[in-house]
Amino acid sequence: MNSNRSLRSFFEENSGRLFGYLMKLSGCREDAEDLYQECFLKYAQNYPDNHSLPLLYTVAKSLFIDLKRKSRVHDELTECTEKHAESPEEIYSGKEENNILTRALSMLDEDERELISLCSSGGMKYAEISSITGLSEANIKVKIHRARKKLKEIISENRK
Template sequence: MKDDTSMFEQMKGRVFSYLMRRCGDWDLSRDILQETFARYLERYAGKDVPPSLLFTIARNAFIDHARKHRRSAPLEGDPEDGAPDAHHHLLVREEYGRVLDAMALLSDDEREVLSLALSSDLSYAQIAGVTGLSEGNVKVKVHRARCRIKEILQGGDHER
C-alpha cells in the first residue's frame, strides 16, 4: 500500500517555512501545518498530487483562519491579521527575528509571493497557480518585495 504521508513528510519543512514567513507566528504556523496535513489526508491521501498542492492547501487554511479570526473578533479590527507578531518566540532563530520584522512591513500580497519564492522551491508559474495571480504579476511582485525588504533590512525605510 502506498504510504500516504511520505510526500507530506518530505515537504512539511518547506510548508512550515512558508507559513512562518507568511504569518511570523510559530504556534499559528504549527496549527495551520496540522490543518494542512488533515485536509491533505482527507482529500488526497494515496493520490499522486503535485507538491504545489500542499502550498495551496496551506494557503487556503491560512486564509480560513484569518477570515474566522476577523469574524470572531471584529471589534479588535486588526488590519495586519496574520502579520508577523511573535518573532520573539523562543522557537524562532534569533537572527531571523529581524527578517520577520521586515516581512511584517510588506503588503499582504508581497509577503505572500515572497514567502512562497523563498520557501517553496516552486517556479513562478507554480506560484501563480497557488495564488491565482498571473505569472507576470508574480514576477513583478516578487521583485518588488525583494527590493522593499532589502531596503528595510539596510535601514533605509521603516515606514509603511
C-alpha cells in the first residue's frame, strides 16, 4: 500500500513535465494525452517500485516511437500541428506564441525536438538525458545548443 502512495506521489510530481515533453515531441495534444496515460499505466505495471525519472522518460519515448511506427503518424502529426496552429479561436485567445513555437518545433529533426523537449519540458540534467538517449553529455550539450540556434532561426524567419 505504501508503495502505491509513493508511486502516486512520483507521478504527481512529474506529470506536468512529462506531458510537456510528450506535447513537444508529438506536436499534437490528442496524441500527447494518449501517450501520457499509456506511459503512466505501463510504468506502473512494469516498474512499480522504481521511481526513476530517466526511466519514465525512456518509457514515454518508446511509446512515442511505437505509436509512430504503428500508424505512420509523422504526416498526421504535421497535419494536426498545422490545423491546431491555424485555429482562429486559439489566435484570438492569445496562444499565437505557442502556435509559432509548436510549428517551429515541428520543423526540427526528431532527435533535435526530443533533446529540446527533454531539456526544457523535462527540466532534466544532461546526465539524465544521457541515460535516456545513450549519447554522451558533451554530445548532448552540442546538439542542444545547435537545436536551440536552429529553433531561433526558424522562429525569426516565420515572424517576418
